[in-house]
Structure formats: C-alpha cells, structure tokens
Amino acid sequence: MKIFETHAHLDFSNFDKDRDALLQDCFAKGIEYIVNVGVDEKTIIASIKMAEKYPQVYATVGYHPHDAEAFDAEIVRKYAKHEKCVAIGEIGLDYYRNLSPKKVQKQVFEEQIKIAMEMDLPIVVHDRDAHEDTLEILEKYMPPKVVFHCFAGDELFAQKVLNNGWKISFTGTITYKNSLLGNVVRMVPNDAFLIETDSPYLTPVPFRGKRNDPTKLRYVIEKIADLKRIPPKKVAEYAYQNSVRFFLGE
Numbered sequence: 001m002k003i004f005e006t007h008a009h010l011d012f013s014n015f016d017k018d019r020d021a022l023l024q025d026c027f028a029k030g031i032e033y034i035v036n037v038g039v040d041e042k043t044i045i046a047s048i049k050m051a052e053k054y055p056q057v058y059a060t061v062g063y064h065p066h067d068a069e070a071f072d073a074e075i076v077r078k079y080a081k082h083e084k085c086v087a088i089g090e091i092g093l094d095y096y097r098n099l100s101p102k103k104v105q106k107q108v109f110e111e112q113i114k115i116a117m118e119m120d121l122p123i124v125v126h127d128r129d130a131h132e133d134t135l136e137i138l139e140k141y142m143p144p145k146v147v148f149h150c151f152a153g154d155e156l157f158a159q160k161v162l163n164n165g166w167k168i169s170f171t172g173t174i175t176y177k178n179s180l181l182g183n184v185v186r187m188v189p190n191d192a193f194l195i196e197t198d199s200p201y202l203t204p205v206p207f208r209g210k211r212n213d214p215t216k217l218r219y220v221i222e223k224i225a226d227l228k229r230i231p232p233k234k235v236a237e238y239a240y241q242n243s244v245r246f247f248l249g250e
C-alpha cells in the first residue's frame with residue numbers, strides 16, 4: 001500500500017530524539033511522500049531543511065493564523081521559490097483560540113493567498129471555527145488549488161468547498177467516538193479527498209493521547225474504508241493519486 005502523508009510537523013521538538021529513525025520507519029512502512037508543514041519562520045526553514053535531506057519529504061511555506069502577527073512576506077516569497085516547496089500553508093483563520101486579532105488573521109491570510117496565486121502554488125488552509133470568513137476570503141480570489149486541512153465542517157459546508165473544485169483532508173479526528181464527520185467522509189467523491197496525520201497532534205484511535213506519526217495513517221485509511229464501504233487499499237490509492245496531482249502536479 002503506497003501512502004501519501006499530506007500534513008505533518010515532524011520538525012517539532014516532539015521528534016528531536018528519534019526523527020531520522022522514525023522517517024526511515026515511515027519509508028519502510030509504505031509512506032512514499034510526506035509534506036511537512038511550516039507555520040512560522042522557524043518551522044518554514046526547518047521544513048525546507050528536512051525536504052533537502054530526504055527526497056520523499058516536501059515542504060509548505062506559510063504563517064499559521066496563530067502566528068499572523070509575525071508574518072513576513074519576504075520570508076514566504078524567499079522559501080516558496082525553493083524547489084521542494086509544494087504549497088503555501090498552513091494559512092487561514094482560527095477563531096477557536098484567537099491567538100492573533102481577527103483583523104490581522106484576515107489580512108495575513110489574504111496576503112498569502114495572493115502570493116500563492118502569483119507563484120502558482122496550491123494552498124493548505126487551516127480553518128478552525130471560522131468557516132464563513134474562510135470561505136468568503138477564498139471565494140474573493142478563487143485560487144484553483146485549495147485543500148481544507150483537518151476538515152471540520154458539516155455536509156453543507158463540504159459541498160460548498162467541493163463546488164469550488166477544492167479538496168477536503170481527513171485526519172485521525174474521524175476515528176473519534178464523538179466525530180460528526182461520518183457523512184462528510186461518505187459524500188466526498190473519491191477524487192476529492194486527501195489524508196493526513198497532522199503529527200504530532202490528532203492521534204487516531206486506538207492511540208489517542210499518544211504522539212502521532214505518519215505510520216498511524218493506516219487507522220485513518222481504515223476508518224474511511226469502513227465509512228465508504230470500499231477496501232482500505234482503494235482508499236490509500238485514491239488519496240495517493242489525488243495528493244500527487246495536487247502537490248506534485250503530475
């Protein structure tokens with residue numbers, strides 16, 4: 001089973017002790033590609049460095065809404081030009097934690113959408129409790145390639161995202177007992193979803209509470225297979241093809 005991990009933060013200090021061994025383990029267990037996601041200057045640089053070290057690792061470049069006040073367009077432009085940068089992200093709005101003022105979050109989100117479009121790069125969106133504003137800002141620009149990372153909306157919102165030709169990405173949250181995402185998983189067409197761990201966060205059942213890593217993607221795959229009533233191998237294959245097209249443009 002070939003697996004494409006579309007969203008991880010393996011540069012975080014949670015992995016300092018065993019990063020290289022973990023990556024080798026991932027590659028040995030069928031993880032063919034990993035997109036490591038930047039959230040601020042430090043993690044952008046770390047993601048690019050990991051991507052330079054491992055052919056299977058790619059990077060995204062962007063300022064997370066939590067770090068919107070530190071946004072530096074020059075940093076984004078500089079690293080987005082790197083040959084291993086495959087997207088601008090994760091960018092968006094977070095009204096759950098509101099670590100930056102809403103106004104700044106919105107401005108910085110828009111600035112980065114413009115950079116992505118200028119540079120012809122896909123966008124990895126972070127939307128937490130901010131569906132309406134996120135959609136409104138994106139629809140103002142209509143970038144062609146957008147993925148809603150760790151999708152957390154309802155079916156109506158999912159339909160709006162899909163109608164724009166954008167992708168929906170599932171994490172370990174779909175395995176949680178209280179998850180409301182079952183119907184969204186069922187309705188998303190096979191050519192419109194991606195899978196991710198968001199490691200070290202969002203560890204799927206039965207490892208919930210422990211550190212997450214890309215080898216645990218199989219639990220996300222099995223849950224999608226279960227909900228869609230198709231074999232896990234097919235789920236991995238669809239997600240893999242969608243991810244290659246989305247990030248690598250093949």
Ligand SMILES: [Zn+2]
Nearest residue numbers: 007037090198
């Ligand atoms: Zn993330």
